[in-house]
Amino acid sequence: MERLKSIFFHVSVVYWMLLSGFTIYFIYATGISIPALGMLAISFIPSGFMAWLYTTKKPRTSANQTLLTFSTFIGLGFFIVGSVNISAPLLIMYSLSLVFWLLFIFWYSHLPNPRSDILRPGKALPELNFKTYANEEFYCSSLLGKKVIYLFYRGNWCPVCMAQIREIAGQYKDLKERGAEMLLISPQPQSKSKELSEKVGMNFLFLTDEHNEMARKLKIEHADGVPVGNLAMGYESDTVLPTVVITDEHGKIIFVDQTDNFRIRPEPSTFISVLDANALN
Numbered sequence: 001m002e003r004l005k006s007i008f009f010h011v012s013v014v015y016w017m018l019l020s021g022f023t024i025y026f027i028y029a030t031g032i033s034i035p036a037l038g039m040l041a042i043s044f045i046p047s048g049f050m051a052w053l054y055t056t057k058k059p060r061t062s063a064n065q066t067l068l069t070f071s072t073f074i075g076l077g078f079f080i081v082g083s084v085n086i087s088a089p090l091l092i093m094y095s096l097s098l099v100f101w102l103l104f105i106f107w108y109s110h111l112p113n114p115r116s117d118i119l120r121p122g123k124a125l126p127e128l129n130f131k132t133y134a135n136e137e138f139y140c141s142s143l144l145g146k147k148v149i150y151l152f153y154r155g156n157w158c159p160v161c162m163a164q165i166r167e168i169a170g171q172y173k174d175l176k177e178r179g180a181e182m183l184l185i186s187p188q189p190q191s192k193s194k195e196l197s198e199k200v201g202m203n204f205l206f207l208t209d210e211h212n213e214m215a216r217k218l219k220i221e222h223a224d225g226v227p228v229g230n231l232a233m234g235y236e237s238d239t240v241l242p243t244v245v246i247t248d249e250h251g252k253i254i255f256v257d258q259t260d261n262f263r264i265r266p267e268p269s270t271f272i273s274v275l276d277a278n279a280l281n
Helices: 001-028 032-055 067-083 088-108 159-169 172-177 190-200 210-218 226-235 267-281
Strands: 129-132 135-139 147-152 179-186 205-208 244-248 252-260
Touching: 001 032, 001 088, 032 067, 032 088, 067 088, 088 129, 088 172, 129 159, 147 159, 147 267, 159 172, 159 190, 159 210, 159 267, 172 179, 172 267, 179 190, 252 267
Parallel strands: 147 179, 179 205
Antiparallel strands: 129 135, 129 205, 147 244, 244 252
16 A cells, blocks of 8 residues: 555656646636636646645645645536536546545545554663764664654655754754754665755754664554655655654653654644653653
């Protein structure tokens, strides 16, 4: 199923882009009409949303995108009502766009969520070791005595992960004031992590989980979670489920977030609240 999702993502995005281009050409050739307005909604809502997703600074959306989903149905209604002279192939093309949208919102966006029994507040985080982008071994036990935020992200290819990291970078000062170390961990190639580190420009530790070994140990591996189009850029097919873990000075877990929707990530203010509450105990 996850392999099918990895293929679906780029197929749907390319389809929406091509359909949007065709819609512009159709309206240019035939003029504005009721079915044309429906065609605009059905093609440009999905493609516009994807463009927004890749440029937004906020790593969260509503789960069901109710307004946009309702608008696509209205668009299909306009299209059908005025489609007396519209050919059957066109009706299939635009209906398929709506089907892709519904699959993206209600199927693709949802992640396998095993709710790892290893990651439970009150439990000690197991020893983990990663590689720095300089290819040096890094053992998390070296951070005992400090509060640590572990952010497991899918890779530079994931726009929501990038928005989440940028948002956290904006809270860097507040996190450091609370004595928290920030680890950003991904199975992506070390060169990708180095590139991201230079782009973010913050004193975060960017670490590589080679072949997802630690994610597998923590039971947060996402097999076949990378869209197939990204494999050509050097990514492996497996990635990690977006996860945040916060530990106290003794290595005990005090917070876990395992989202079941890749478009919804926790607010940085949540991390600050957790650290403040722990400081009072």
